[in-house]
Amino acid sequence: MSEAYAHVLTKFGEALHDRRYPLPDPGPGEVLLRLEVSGVCGSDVHQWQGLDPRVPLPLIPGHEGVGRVVATGGEARDVQGAKLAEGDRIAFNRGVSCMACRTCVVLRQPALCPHRWVYGITRSCQDPPHLVGCYSSHVLLARNVQTLCLDDDLSPVVAVTAGCSGATAAHCFEEVRPGFGSRVVIQGPGPIGAYCAAFAKASGAETIIVVGGTASRLRLCEELGATHTINRRETTVAERLEEILELTGGEGADAVYEAAGDQAAIAEGLKWLRTGGAYVSCGVAEPRGGLEIDFFHDIARRNVRLQGIWVSDMRHLLEAVRLVEGQPETFERLVDGRFRFEEANEALEAVAAREVSKAVLIHDGPS
Ligand SMILES: [Zn+2]
Ligand SMILES: [Zn+2]
Known part of the structure; x- marks a missing residue:
């Protein structure tokens, strides 16, 4: 696959459009990820409806994703020091903080960093590298995105719920x-x-x-x-x-x-x-x-x-992943709406109508 396939929000309250983008070569420290599962969060619905003042258009929504590494720009490591290799399944912290300001460094609350940006919420897909939301076959993780290698035995459906709700x-x-x-x-x-x-x-x-x-x-x-x-x-x-x-x-x-x-x-x-x-x-x-x-x-x-409580940091994601590892089958039942990746609009509608509590989009392809 040489192109990414994404669902793009171009007008609030209207159906997402399909778009194709070229797959970028990751720069130094960047990671290109092929998503296996994208989470549909209640806040995606608010953003779709235009109720979230942070959202620029056009937007690839989605801040919840688990996938496999396609390529890294040179060496990239997860927060526990594991070197990322092609094929590794990873989760990532959806919020990207500067790790240099007073809030990040002195107060040690990077989730509250005034420079924090969030995949699928605060960055438009208008300009390259485009792939900054999880309603997409691929995302490009910037060099300062914190990643976590996951055990191959842990279902990506479960891991996706840990990334936002769990954290x-x-x-x-x-x-x-x-x-x-x-x-x-x-x-x-x-x-x-x-x-x-x-x-x-x-x-x-x-x-x-x-x-x-x-x-x-x-x-x-x-x-x-x-x-x-x-x-x-x-x-x-x-x-x-x-x-x-x-x-x-x-x-x-x-x-x-x-x-x-x-x-x-x-x-x-x-x-x-x-x-x-x-x-x-x-x-x-x-x-x-x-x-x-x-x-x-x-x-x-x-x-x-x-x-x-506002959002979460990497350590919260790590705690949530450890929690689900003890009871994965039960946590998997949190997900009551499984949609094919192509059905992003249907998934949003179902969450908006409260027909499902937690929806995910499942991508085609080998897992
Ligand atoms: Zn969420
Ligand atoms: Zn900061």
């Missing part, structure tokens, strides 16, 4: 790690919430309650670590509060993790915390306007910590 959940648990024997609640049983249930279990939490509206997703969360689930379609606000207090010894939870993407969930979830608890929100991914909360009663007087 974001890992970031939540780095900021607020529940202690051994602690009690936590997770709002939203989608991919991030399911990863949160697994991270909570791995952290030693004793009571792990997942609240959500889809019974099948709640069951999957139980397999990944939830000790209790509450279906919000079958309960009132008052009933949920009562049940959570009952399950947490009358005190409330040590930590609540919001992965629901719904601001109303935040006002409700704050009331589930014990005094001195922590509220961690990673689900609100695009501007939604203001939110009314009872700041005195729910935060100040109860000494509550409120933690926003």
